[in-house]
Structure formats: structure tokens, C-alpha cells
Amino acid sequence: MRYDLVIFDNDGVLVDSEPISNRLLAAYLSELGHPTSYEASLRDYMGSAMHRIHDLIEERTGQRLPDDFDDVFHARVFAAFERELEPVAGAVGVVEKLAADGVPYCVASSGSHERIRVGHRKTGLDRWFDDGRIFSSQDVGRGKPAPDLFLYAAERMGVVSTRCVVVEDSPLGVEAAVAAGMDVLGFTAMTPAERLVGATQLFSDMGELADLLV
DSSP: OOSSEEOOBBBBBBBOOHHHHHHHHHHHHHHHHHOHHHHHHHHHHHOOOHHHHHHHHHHHHHHHOTTTTTHHHHHHHHHHHHHHHHHHHHHHHHHHHHHHTTTOOOESSOOHHHHHHHHHHHTTTTGGGGGGEEEEEGGGGGGTSSSSHHHHHHHHTOOOGEEEEEEOOSSSHHHHHHHHEEEEEEEEESSSSGGSSSSSESSSOOHHHHHTTO
């Protein structure tokens, strides 16, 4: 099936940010008295919008995170991005091919617009993603696993949901894509295949992706 729109998740799919951000998230939560390992951060928060982190901590502990939690966390993450962030191996080539072939594409991320843009500037992906191709959970209020973000991206790009395919690496993202009625290609580089339940197909190397999109 040739899709009318390819929707990329950002973190872990286009930019190799999950190890950086989850390392820092685990450290910051632990610093605030909520002991969290790197592995637990990946398991519980990978693919989450910031509001879900707040909700889970309050649900589990009865305590609210500080009002400046998001600002402090993002400052730490952006500083680390400037030092360390790289594109996911093979991602640039996939986007280049889509652009050359005239296949519409965009990014729909749980991260903020600022986070997406900081990462894209650092990795050079900003060349391929202008403002009209960037969608954030900030745009819809509810992040993944709700389908709202993917449905919003499809609507703004002028494509019906059943003609879209989502490229995702998190269980929350796969759940959101399925709920939106979209096919979803599950990227297993960091997530065990058994956690991406509902994915239409799985792949472990970005070099495989171009063949799955035709």
C-alpha cells in the first residue's frame, strides 16, 4: 500500500534523544525524592507528554512535582542535546527519499514545539521539516496514547486517517496510532518487539523503512 501521508514520531525515531532525555528524567525525579532508574523511565515515560509524567507521579505518590519542573527539565535536556544529540542512523536518508519521491510526511511528537525544533536544528533535520510539517501534543492538549495528535496532524495535512502510516517506537505511540485508525510501523531499536502490541509491522533498522512505505 502506498500511503498518502507518513507521520513520524520524533524522539527515538528521527532524533536519538531517548537515551539522553530518559537518563536526565530519571536523575531529576530521583533528585526530587522519587527514585527512578533509567530502565524505569524508559518503561513508564518513553513517548509521554509532560503532563503524563506529572499525573503518574501524583497518582503513585500523592505528591505534585514542582511548578518549575518542566522548565528545569527542558533546560537540562536542551543543554545535553547541544552537546550530544545525533539523528537516528538512517533517518535522514528516509526523509530525503520521501521528499525526492514527493511523498507527504510530517512529525507528530509528544514533545513540545521547542523541543522538536531544538533537536532538529542540532541534527540538521530542520532542512526537511518546516513549521507546516511539525505537530506537537501542545497543539491538542492530550498526548499519546490518545489519538488526538495523529488525527490533528492528518487533518492539517489534508489526508484521511486510513491513508496514513505512523512510524513509532513507543507503546503509547503505537496505541495512539491504532486508536486513530492508522497503520503503524513499530521501530524496535530501543523497545522490545513484544511491547509494541498492535503495530502493523515491526522493523529494527531505519534502512528497512523505505521498503515498508511502498
